[in-house]
Amino acid sequence: MLALFALGLQSCFHHVSRVDPEKNIDLSGSWNDVDSRETSAAMVTQALEEDWLKNHMSAKKEKPVVIVGMINNKSHEHIDAETFMKDIEKAFIESKLVRLVQGGTKREEIRGERADQQTNSSVSTMKQWGLEVGADYMMQGSINSIVDAYKREKVVYYQIDLELTNLQTNEIVWIGDKKIKKVVKN
Amino acid sequence: MKTLKYYFAGLGFLLTSTSFGQDLVPDQNPNYKVSQDQYMAKKEELTSNQGVTAQNTYVAFDWTTHKADVKQERIDRKYELKKIRYQSRCRYGYNSGLYYGNSYGANNYSNFGNGYGYNNYNGFNGYNNYNSVNLPLWYSLGIYSLLF
Numbered sequence: 001m002l003a004l005f006a007l008g009l010q011s012c013f014h015h016v017s018r019v020d021p022e023k024n025i026d027l028s029g030s031w032n033d034v035d036s037r038e039t040s041a042a043m044v045t046q047a048l049e050e051d052w053l054k055n056h057m058s059a060k061k062e063k064p065v066v067i068v069g070m071i072n073n074k075s076h077e078h079i080d081a082e083t084f085m086k087d088i089e090k091a092f093i094e095s096k097l098v099r100l101v102q103g104g105t106k107r108e109e110i111r112g113e114r115a116d117q118q119t120n121s122s123v124s125t126m127k128q129w130g131l132e133v134g135a136d137y138m139m140q141g142s143i144n145s146i147v148d149a150y151k152r153e154k155v156v157y158y159q160i161d162l163e164l165t166n167l168q169t170n171e172i173v174w175i176g177d178k179k180i181k182k183v184v185k186n
Numbered sequence: 187m188k189t190l191k192y193y194f195a196g197l198g199f200l201l202t203s204t205s206f207g208q209d210l211v212p213d214q215n216p217n218y219k220v221s222q223d224q225y226m227a228k229k230e231e232l233t234s235n236q237g238v239t240a241q242n243t244y245v246a247f248d249w250t251t252h253k254a255d256v257k258q259e260r261i262d263r264k265y266e267l268k269k270i271r272y273q274s275r276c277r278y279g280y281n282s283g284l285y286y287g288n289s290y291g292a293n294n295y296s297n298f299g300n301g302y303g304y305n306n307y308n309g310f311n312g313y314n315n316y317n318s319v320n321l322p323l324w325y326s327l328g329i330y331s332l333l334f
Contacts, residue, residue, distance in 0.1 A: 070235040076246035081239040103236030143239075147246035154248065186250050 029156065029184030031079050039160050039178045040087030046176040047088065048095055052164060055173070056136070065099045066092065066164065067135035075145035075158060088139075088162075101135050137164045137173065152186040 019025070024034045047053075056064045068089065071081035092098040102110060117126045141162040148155045157179070164174040210216060225232070 068237045070237075071239045072242060073239050074242050074244070076244050078241060078243060079239065082237070085237070104234060104238060106237065107233075145246070147248070149246070149248050151249050 026182075029154075029182055031075070031077050031158065033083070035158065035180055036083040037087070038180065040084035040091070042178040043084070043088050043160075043162055043176045044091040047162075047164075047174065048091070048097060050174055050176075052173040053097060060136075063097060063099050064137055065101055065133055065135045066137045066139055067101050067103045069103070069138045069140040071141040071143065073143045075143050076147055077145065079143055081141065081143065084160075085141075099133070101133050103135075135167055138167055139164050154184050154186075156182045156184060 021033070022037075026032065026034065053064065068085060071085065073079050073081065089100055092100055101107075114127050114129065121127075139162060141160065144159045144161075146157040148157075158181075160178045160180075162176045163172050165172050210218075
């Protein structure tokens with residue numbers, strides 16, 4: 001009897017259940033996985049369906065090469081853009097319409113490995129310097145938010161903007177955005 | 187000889203200017219090298235943040251968090267005041283015995299030791315000085331650790 005009671009008591013304290021990652025769960029009203037997923041879905045649709053891609057293909061006769069730059073989070077919450085940026089990158093690769101090149105610290109790591117190969121790999125497998133693919137466009141972005149709060153109620157508005165800039169001409173060829181508005185009652 | 191020197195200098199200038207001219211594509215700014223040198227010098231710094239989310243967040247006003255902050259401030263203030271009160275009691279020595287009873291004897295003992303040279307006689311001078319100076323502090327710290 002006591003053991004059963006203890007078991008029951010224990011189950012009240014700690015409980016873990018697995019849910020579908022696609023399931024929408026909102027708890028505090030802060031930025032969460034649902035927002036990230038909605039943002040990536042909207043951005044992928046906009047990026048792959050708008051004119052910049054057709055214009056590039058008709059002018060250059062080859063797929064555009066994109067590098068991801070910095071995302072500036074200017075909102076009131078800590079948001080890591082990598083969650084939706086990776087979804088966008090994945091969609092680019094899977095669509096076979098856009099090519100991606102590595103940037104930042106990951107590229108540094110690649111170059112470090114290439115440097116290591118110059119002294120440790122066999123000549124037939126050693127990779128050469130100066131043969132990387134140069135990007136045509138850089139994708140940069142920003143996250144902004146506006147909070148309007150009164151007593152126990154608040155309205156939070158997020159605006160996520162991504163833009164593609166031509167590296168040769170500095171011309172912005174595409175801007176995608178996603179707007180999210182939430183009403184939170186405490 | 188002098189004419190030959192001028193001839194070679196002119197030829198050198200002509201070759202340099204021609205090769206520089208060949209670098210330019212149509213409509214390219216001839217001063218591009220100024221910018222190129224400037225950015226080549228700091229390219230690593232400029233590309234290190236690629237793929238990174240820079241966090242330039244701000245603090246938004248929220249009624250509930252504001253309320254909680256005010257409450258916490260009040261608790262902290264009360265705690266500080268309590269602490270000061272205890273410290274001042276300890277400094278004047280009337281906490282011992284009056285409130286907790288256990289340090290009464292010790293204080294008296296140390297005072298006695300210092301006043302009458304009892305400790306010098308027994309060779310425990312250091313021990314009793316330690317008691318007389320720091321005992322209230324040690325007791326008060328013990329009380330705080332028990333209370334909070």
